Amino acid sequence: MIVTIRLIRNFEYRTIRTVPIRDVDTQQTVDQFIARLLQEVKSVKGIPPPFKTHPYDTLKISHQAGSFKANDIVINLEGDETLILPGNKTLEECGVVSETEMSFFNLAEYQKYKLNPEKKW
Template sequence: MNIEEPLTSNVRPVTDSVLTIRIVKSFPYRNVKNYILTSANLKELTPKDLLVKIRDIINSTGALRPYRNVDYDTIKIYTKAHGTKSMNLVINMENDDSWVLVCENEAHKVDKKASLHDLGVENETELSLFNWEAYCAFKENPEEKW
């Protein structure tokens, strides 16, 4: 008898999803803090709305105080539920064209107007929040420091 249980990422509705936001303060020093966003309505939430929401959370949550001195302007998919993960523990450096959901940097403006659900974000997706210029500098010289 073969009874398969559904994946946990498929059990919750897209109107009540859980997202992990990886707040990246420093790429070379691997300063990353995970924030779990619960009850996210992926059908209504846009990348720009999520960026504003996470900035508000950083500025109002005491545990995130050390992360307030970075100008976070970009959200990119790190990994989707049950998908392969990047070998880089800080950021997924692949798929910049399709996985960057919003970027306010003048040199690389991206503002996808569709909902997160329409852009392929599912329950239990991990998203990275970071500064685009710092990301570009790290991508050119991906040296990790201690």
């Protein structure tokens, strides 16, 4: 299975990079997948160093094949209860299927952005 990960380094300035992840096992837990992502992000060529060292800790489903996309180009601010993936559940239990697009970000930064979703240049 292949999923697309949107690395969000900064919400206000829209610093985002997209990385396809192959051979995803839906039976692994979200925490195990996050550990894998942290290792893979460090080794992906073409990603600037600030993206490789950012303190990512949260995954949120952004888009699934055949469904709608959010209007906000950074992240969908709605549906946190169901779209933020809990670490103790498997990817399958969270509804992750092939071609799912997920945002990978720092939760504290997201919560701060959500209070005042201002975009800067």
